[in-house]
Amino acid sequence: MTDLGSQRLTGKVAFVSGGLRGIGLACVERFLAEGAEVVLSDLDAPDSALASEVRGRLGQAASYVQANVTKEEDWQRARDAVQSRHGKLHILVNNAGIDLTGPVESLTMEGWRRIMDINVDGVFLGVKTFVPLLAEHGKEFRGGASIINVSSIMGLVGYTDTSAYNASKGAVRLFTKSIAVEFAKKAMPIRANSLHPGFVVTPLLQEGFQRWVDKGAAEKPQDLVDAVAAQTPLGRLADPAELAAGVFFLASEDSAYMTGAELVMDGGWTAQ
Known part of the structure; x- marks a missing residue:
């Protein structure tokens, strides 16, 4: 049974974008x-x-702190809030994201740009803004500071009618590998890894399934939940707390030798 009271992150300060819902909120709760x-x-x-x-x-x-991850000034304001309240940072979780589905020929440039702005630019700006603070305080703990960028299984494999989402999450995957090598080569005390969730019961997933229902793909969202569960080897969707456990591992000293890696938590989806 998982011990949620081990206090293994005592002394650490974390920042989580998209922290009011879903995986982000579960991460906040686990960190606390x-x-x-x-x-x-x-x-x-x-x-x-x-x-x-x-x-x-x-x-x-x-x-x-209220922040739009596509705006650099909002990230700077978030950094100032962290600096003012805590004076340090050890964990950065870039979790904020959206989805976009549909045949590639039906996608609009506006939609394409929006998903790249949030899913890719938002991760870049978070890293860019917080690296100096992470580098300064990463040396305080074994393994250094930890950046966890939330990608997806759709950043590993292709899937029908999700080309824009796949592209954005694939970019997050390779961006993470690149900065991991960059920081290590420069002897900066920062690790960077990506998390690749499968299908998780979150507001984002529920909203996405509702849009598919509106398009006539199913009678109700639960039909799509059941279909995805049937296609997943473990036979169910994940709970956000299960993904937060993986993020906690990447944030903790247990993963001190991990950087540039992909933590896949998908119930066996990509093993098929």
Whole structure:
């Protein structure tokens, strides 16, 4: 049974983008359970119902900053918030992302640019902005600071009607490998790894399935959930907390010898 009270991240500070929902929120909760202090960001206004509810539930060890990951000035403001509140950073989780589906000939340039802006540019800007702080404080712990970029199994394999999403998540995968080598060659105390979830029960997945239903692909979202589960060797979709366990591993000293690697958590999907 997983021990969620081991406090193995005590003394560490983490930043999680897209932290109000799904995998991001699960990561925030796991980090807090392990003793870290966390700054999370999302698009919601600080006084929105969701942001207020999450902040109230998480407690004083977590703080929130509204940020659009496509805007460099928002990342700089987030960095200033981390610097002001904690003065250091050891873990960066670039989790914010969107999806886009449809035959390639039906995609618009606007849609293509938007998914690249959020899924790729957002990761680049997060790394660019926080590297100096991570490098400065990474030496405080064995294995250094840790960057975890959330990609997808769709960054490893192709899939019908997901070309834009595949391209964005594939970019995250190779960007992560490149910075991992760059930091290691420069003897910077920062590791970088990518997480590749399969199908996870999140608001993003549910919204995506609803769009497929609206297109006539199924009668209801649960039909699509059942179909995906049937195609997954483990026979089910993942819970966000299971993915957060993988992120915790990459953030912890247990993964001190891992950099430039891909952690695939997909119930066996890509093993077929």
